[in-house]
Amino acid sequence: MRHAEHVTRLAPSFAGGDPPDLFLINYRRWGQFLGGEVLAPPGPWLDDLASFKRTDFFDLTLEAFSWNGELLRMPQNASSLVVYWNRALFNRYDVPTPDRDRTWREFHDAAASLTRDTGLDRRNELCGLDLDPSIV
Numbered sequence: 001m002r003h004a005e006h007v008t009r010l011a012p013s014f015a016g017g018d019p020p021d022l023f024l025i026n027y028r029r030w031g032q033f034l035g036g037e038v039l040a041p042p043g044p045w046l047d048d049l050a051s052f053k054r055t056d057f058f059d060l061t062l063e064a065f066s067w068n069g070e071l072l073r074m075p076q077n078a079s080s081l082v083v084y085w086n087r088a089l090f091n092r093y094d095v096p097t098p099d100r101d102r103t104w105r106e107f108h109d110a111a112a113s114l115t116r117d118t119g120l121d122r123r124n125e126l127c128g129l130d131l132d133p134s135i136v
Helices: 004-017 045-048 059-064 088-093 104-112
Strands: none
Touching: none
């Protein structure tokens, strides 16, 4: 089922008093379900579970699904960022290698310092790094 059709079916089910017990929706589209008593917050249920706890989730994902300090839905997933780096290049150009204590800015600046015109033709054949490290 396409997302638009899914939302089109969800809205009337809530208005008609027969909503699903559980449903999946992108957090960017759940605002229309925030009003009134539409969603039962899972926060109290989560707090009573023995199998896992709030600290098992990334704070940022729980914040994305909270409203006025109350957890209104559970995160299904979060986008992840994986960065691969070339240790040999860092060593060749005497750039300190990344470690766990480095900030994103420090890593970015170190990787960007690897940018080189290796062919001496005023064009960078070896490029550093630049991307937006954000969670959608």
